[in-house]
Amino acid sequence: MSESDRRTLALAGANGVIQYDHNHDGIDRRGFLKCMAWAGAGAYCVMQGGVMRSFALGGLGGKNKEELKGELSFVQISDSHMGFSKPANPDVVATLQAAIDKINALPATPEFLLHTGDISHLSKAEEFDMVDQLLKNARVKDAFFVPGEHDVLNDDGKQYRERYGKNTQESGWYSFDKNGVHFIGLVNVMNLKAGGLGSLGNEQLEWMEDDVKHLSKSTPLIVFAHIPLWSVYPEWGWGTEDSTRALGYLKNFGSVTVLNGHIHQIMQKVEGNVTFHTAMSTAFPQPKPGTAPSPGPMKVPDNELRTVLGITDVNFVQGKHSLAVTDQTLA
Amino acid sequence: MEMNRKLKFCLVVWGMLLALQLVGDAQTAQGAGQGSTGATVDVKIDNFSFSPATITIPAGTTVKWTNRDDIPHTVVNDDQKFASKALDTDEGYSYTFTKPGTYPYFCSIHPKMTGKVIVQ
Numbered sequence: 543m544s545e546s547d548r549r550t551l552a553l554a555g556a557n558g559v560i561q562y563d564h565n566h567d568g569i570d571r572r573g574f575l576k577c578m579a580w581a582g583a584g585a586y587c588v589m590q591g592g593v594m595r596s597f598a599l600g601g602l603g604g605k606n607k608e609e610l611k612g613e614l615s616f617v618q619i620s621d622s623h624m625g626f627s628k629p630a631n632p633d634v635v636a637t638l639q640a641a642i643d644k645i646n647a648l649p650a651t652p653e654f655l656l657h658t659g660d661i662s663h664l665s666k667a668e669e670f671d672m673v674d675q676l677l678k679n680a681r682v683k684d685a686f687f688v689p690g691e692h693d694v695l696n697d698d699g700k701q702y703r704e705r706y707g708k709n710t711q712e713s714g715w716y717s718f719d720k721n722g723v724h725f726i727g728l729v730n731v732m733n734l735k736a737g738g739l740g741s742l743g744n745e746q747l748e749w750m751e752d753d754v755k756h757l758s759k760s761t762p763l764i765v766f767a768h769i770p771l772w773s774v775y776p777e778w779g780w781g782t783e784d785s786t787r788a789l790g791y792l793k794n795f796g797s798v799t800v801l802n803g804h805i806h807q808i809m810q811k812v813e814g815n816v817t818f819h820t821a822m823s824t825a826f827p828q829p830k831p832g833t834a835p836s837p838g839p840m841k842v843p844d845n846e847l848r849t850v851l852g853i854t855d856v857n858f859v860q861g862k863h864s865l866a867v868t869d870q871t872l873a
Numbered sequence: 874m875e876m877n878r879k880l881k882f883c884l885v886v887w888g889m890l891l892a893l894q895l896v897g898d899a900q901t902a903q904g905a906g907q908g909s910t911g912a913t914v915d916v917k918i919d920n921f922s923f924s925p926a927t928i929t930i931p932a933g934t935t936v937k938w939t940n941r942d943d944i945p946h947t948v949v950n951d952d953q954k955f956a957s958k959a960l961d962t963d964e965g966y967s968y969t970f971t972k973p974g975t976y977p978y979f980c981s982i983h984p985k986m987t988g989k990v991i992v993q
Binding site for chain 2: 628696
């Protein structure tokens with residue numbers, strides 16, 4: 543991991559203890575603004591004055607309604623891996639349902655739900671069906687998706703696009719506007735090259751450049767894709783090879799938020815005008831970068847699993863680390 | 874005295890390994906002579922890596938990859954000469970190499986995972 547990648551890592555460890563990755567020497571922290579970790583099966587995101595704030599779904603107990611109000615609110619969930627049944631979590635249905643229960647308990651109905659990929663584990667029809675069925679019970683007005691690599695297995699994403707890609711381009715990228723915020727959903731899990739990272743590809747990048755060209759620079763942007771659009775840990779493939787070019791198109795915008803999944807843990811970093819967030823999985827945790835021989839599912843004791851998925855343990859987050867705040871002006 | 878005993882033990886083990894290796898080579902060579910009905914070499918997929926990552930085999934040998942991870946993987950040749958579907962835990966994929974050459978491959982889901990088959 544490079545110096546800049548290391549500088550703002552903060553993670554919720556398997557035991558629920560918040561650990562800041564401050565033990566690396568020679569770190570340039572000039573770009574460090576704020577970095578907090580929270581536990582949550584999903585995130586409640588609210589636009590306030592053009593800047594996105596996010597809260598762990600499990601940590602909203604202590605918040606009053608006013609704090610959660612804004613121009614627009616939505617929820618992000620990720621990495622449901624429907625079909626996964628190994629010891630790291632033999633019941634991914636129950637943990638996704640728990641996330642949905644949290645969404646339904648929100649004081650205000652979010653505008654929509656955003657799923658940042660790996661909906662299924664093996665791209666099987668019955669896996670997608672199960673998620674669709676569960677999400678039907680989520681009290682949200684709409685739902686948006688981007689594919690994870692587990693959603694495009696064996697058919698180059700054909701089934702994924704049939705189900706979720708109705709109004710999308712090519713491999714499934716698209717943009718839309720809600721309440722003055724411009725959302726861009728990107729696909730970085732297709733046509734991956736040997737030895738490489740996530741990839742957007744030239745065609746998608748050209749589309750993106752054109753998509754933002756005519757927007758006012760004061761338009762708040764929210765970009766979402768499955769694999770992180772910043773170099774979290776390239777050694778494990780946790781990054782996107784051409785994300786720099788994508789972010790280059792956004793450099794003159796005042797407020798840019800990037801939402802990703804894939805790494806099954808929370809990380810945040812602010813760099814210039816861009817705030818990066820990665821979400822937890824509703825299915826199983828993965829190890830912190832470089833702390834295990836591989837990024838495979840992390841097995842934790844049964845009574846700790848939901849803590850890592852952040853679903854039941856409100857007390858753990860409340861008052862201490864429940865909040866992931868991005869309260870700096872990003873301009 | 875103690876050292877001598879250890880040394881002898883090591884030599885015996887080494888000798889046995891050498892013998893096994895010779896038998897193995899003979900079997901592989903025999904397999905190659907029979908075209909595609911040759912020997913099978915196993916490659917394990919474990920901890921997000923191919924093991925062994927590089928293998929050298931005579932033409933006609935079949936390579937069988939088996940996924941031992943909790944996460945699906947694929948085996949895809951860089952030039953698309955062979956490609957498996959997503960292999961779930963304990964699922965396998967076999968391919969018989971008939972032509973000499975070097976065949977780099979990777980997991981198309983986790984492209985950091987790479988391997989190579991050298992066919993002589």
